[in-house]
Amino acid sequence: MAKKVLIIGAGGVGQVVTHKCAQAPEVFGEIILASRTEEKCRRIAAQINRPIRTARVNADNVSELVTLISREKPDLVINVALPYQDLPIMDACLETKTNYLDTANYEPKDTAKFEYKWQWAYHEKFAERGIMALLGSGFDPGVTNVFTAYLAKHYFDEITELDIVDVNGGNHGQAFATNFNPEINIREVTAPCRHWESDSFVETPAMSENRSFTCPEDVGTYSIYRMYHEELESLVKHYPSLKKAQFWMSFSENYLKHLEVLQNVGMTRIDPVLYNGMEIVPLQFLKAVLPEPSSLGPLTQGRTCIGNIVTGKKNGKEKRTYIYNICDHQDAYREVGSQAISYTTGVPAMIGAKMMLTQTWMKPGVWNMEQFDPDPFMADLNQYGLPWKIQDPAELG
Template sequence: MSKVIIIGAGGVANVVAKKCAQNDSVFTQVLIATRTVAKADKIVAEIKEHMPDSRAVFTTATVDADNVPELVKLINDFGPVMVINVALPYQDLTIMDACLETGVHYLDTANYEPKDVAKFEYSWQWAYQDRFREKGLMALLGCGFDPGATQAFTAHHAKHHFQEIHYLDIVDCNNGNHGKAFATNFNPEINIREITANGRYWENGQWVETQPLEISQDIYYPKVATRKSFVLYHEELESLVKHFPTIKRARFWMTFGEAYIKHLNVLEGIGMTSIEPIDFRGMKVAPIEFLKAVLPAPESLAAGYSGQTCIGVQAKGIGKDGQPKVHFVYNVKDHADCYREVQAQGVSYTTGVPAMIGAMLMLQGEWMQPGVWNVEQLDPDPFFDAMNKWGLPISELADIELVKD
């Protein structure tokens, strides 16, 4: 039915491509375009080996996604309906520009972040609203798991369980073990920048800033474990408090083990997480980019990764019956199952599947509408059906408060 371009060939792109291969009645022709084309070729070789029955036709190309004319040529040559951007947040705006110029729809999994400032917010991408609407094109922002599924979970709370949501807690637990002393589960540069930044949460109409990893509590993750979890700022908080103005407090929690934090503290203490370039043998090198080159690639963690992820959203407020209510919506995913299915670890899997689903709901028309959208603005019902069908079954837990005030 549809021709799409996937940009990027990292851990998440691998999952998006393989789920498109499984869903071959929707995704008929797929071009994986990236900086290092050998990585895209490897994904296509694995699809041929592990999914010989898929009728989707895959090709690969090299592209520098920082370069709009190069992107425009790539898109015009291939003629897709949409671009699925799973490169890095730095490329969001150039890819959106190229989509506008060529008249194709757009989806990504992380909001734009300038390379030289550790700051991410939706303002840059929301500024494209009029241009996408006027051209009759859709841009779907942040359609991974968090951001992404967590916003659909919130929309589900609002549609099916609550008159008013007052307190929202997004919880993200990776209870997996990859056997490495220190590694990040997705792009190290993006991941470390997110964690070493100050924390932030929404309370009574304003942002409250914390030191990095200052606030923590033990949270029980159903079917998985009780794990110490830390408040950090996460991008979907910005759009959720905008679109659900009854929210009095919104927080994002993530688990980190002691060894992970110890390594991170040392790396930060000696300046290895800095984004400021230093002079090294006549070259300018940002220490964090060098660190990325030293650390294991996220996709290399997949073989032998054990344990589960559990990501969910707890809402508290006034239920549909007018009574106080607390409700939790979540998914549990096993790393080893992800590897068996698509040669990926759970963090790439839980990001790539919602990206494929978002693209499918756009292409099939359920979600397609001109403009720039965040996931919570769209109907969560077809998304829930698709998550249950495509490998991320959703569970619900009523009347138990997992995250305390």
């Protein structure tokens, strides 16, 4: 029986999620798209050849959220708004007894620190209400968690090392732009790096460790930089055999040069400064003058390559395996009007929602992706636009 879903957030990812949900009417019988700016929702709805209702809501305001959710009575809320808004939306879901899904963990506005402790603290509350929250159903986090679970289930008896590698081989031709929300992107990149080693997190300066990485299928060779990403926190918790876990992302010299200058002149600060008698946050002002990520869709050429290199043991022998997805920016744009960064986040959000609505993954409480059977999710990645491959260990070098 088809269900009703409320999507909150009308940025690039919200656009992809709405398109992909609309492609599965047997699961998503009714779709409501809500945002602080309803006109954005209407523009997305106009792209889709089935009725999509829209609404206005301030996702920082729990009472507004409760009013909307109570009126619409969705079976699930898909949160693709800002990470700052995770907790207000979870509070509204608790009050209305509604299932919840997001793509990124909570991050306080005034501190560039993202971790799961705030959301994990909701586990008992959600369980008592008989509702489920699925955290981080994007690509990284999300698919990378499921990739880990899939390899742990089918390819290893024990996993000991994990490297998540996120390469964007796309080129949008702009002097400086971010492929998703600039405020979130820059906060992530400039935060101190943390990686897991010898049973604890080790902190190092941001972007201080880099190496060269050659992607399969002629995507290219890129400089990748070690940084902290939230899936490490949940993966080392749920796979205690991991001795080392790292996250790597590619950046061009041009991006890093611009970012260094912006940092040096204070434009990446998240604390308010006084200007003409008004308080402004430099990073929020920078976001306003940079290209809107959704505008990059028609401009971006090239492919992304995101995957996991896992080391461990099978039948007593050391083994190393690489599992990955490659996504073409222009293919994504032709299908849903967004580039591959939004596509690779939005498709897993839809699949996670499908897992919940079909009761494939459904358990009261707050859960991470790797805590469920990976097989049905992996099958849907192949069906809905993010096919994956496993590289022969001999090719890894």
